[in-house]
Amino acid sequence: MSQKLMPAAPAPALKLPLVGGGSFDLADETPKNFTMVLFYRGYHCPVCKGYLGGLSALLSDFEAAGFNVVIASMNDEALATKAAEEWDLGNIRVAYGLTLEQAKDWGLWVSKAFKDVEAEFFTEPGLFWIKPDGSLYLADISNMPWARPDLGNLLSKVPYALEHDYPPRGTYAL
Numbered sequence: 001m002s003q004k005l006m007p008a009a010p011a012p013a014l015k016l017p018l019v020g021g022g023s024f025d026l027a028d029e030t031p032k033n034f035t036m037v038l039f040y041r042g043y044h045c046p047v048c049k050g051y052l053g054g055l056s057a058l059l060s061d062f063e064a065a066g067f068n069v070v071i072a073s074m075n076d077e078a079l080a081t082k083a084a085e086e087w088d089l090g091n092i093r094v095a096y097g098l099t100l101e102q103a104k105d106w107g108l109w110v111s112k113a114f115k116d117v118e119a120e121f122f123t124e125p126g127l128f129w130i131k132p133d134g135s136l137y138l139a140d141i142s143n144m145p146w147a148r149p150d151l152g153n154l155l156s157k158v159p160y161a162l163e164h165d166y167p168p169r170g171t172y173a174l
Helices: 046-064 077-086 100-105 151-163
Strands: 015-017 023-025 034-039 067-072 093-095 110-112 121-123 126-130 136-141
Touching: 023 093, 034 046, 046 067, 046 077, 046 151, 077 093, 100 110
Parallel strands: 034 067, 067 093
Antiparallel strands: 015 023, 034 126, 110 121, 126 136
8 A cells, every 4th residue: 555645744765776877866866946756657658758758858947947857667777778768868867676665655556567568567657846855845646647747837837936935735634
């Protein structure tokens, strides 16, 4: 059973290897404004390919807005490398090897394959903004491949959020 994350609370730990070498460790990130962690379903997903192509086109704009960006999946190194190369993801950091336990920690929906091309288990989409202090600012989690936030629209809200010190929403615990 996955858990619901609480905005303004510390984001879960996340340390994963990166395509091309090295590793991503959320605890070591030092963005000006946010680290954006985007979980994608995996190499088998054509919707992910299109969505991440859109992210690639906006990457320099997100970086100019003070973001560090990483995408992650449960794929192994070989499939993550194929995605990075074949999907023309440019300079996006591509992490791989997300475990079921990590998916649970992040509150992600997990699906079991029903097609031969799918991995046995994989996460459904999730997008998170984490502040430099490690607290969760924005969370968008979906259980369907085509339900994802518009990246251009999100990017357009950053100046307002920063200029008005807009707080994370959804912090009232029921």
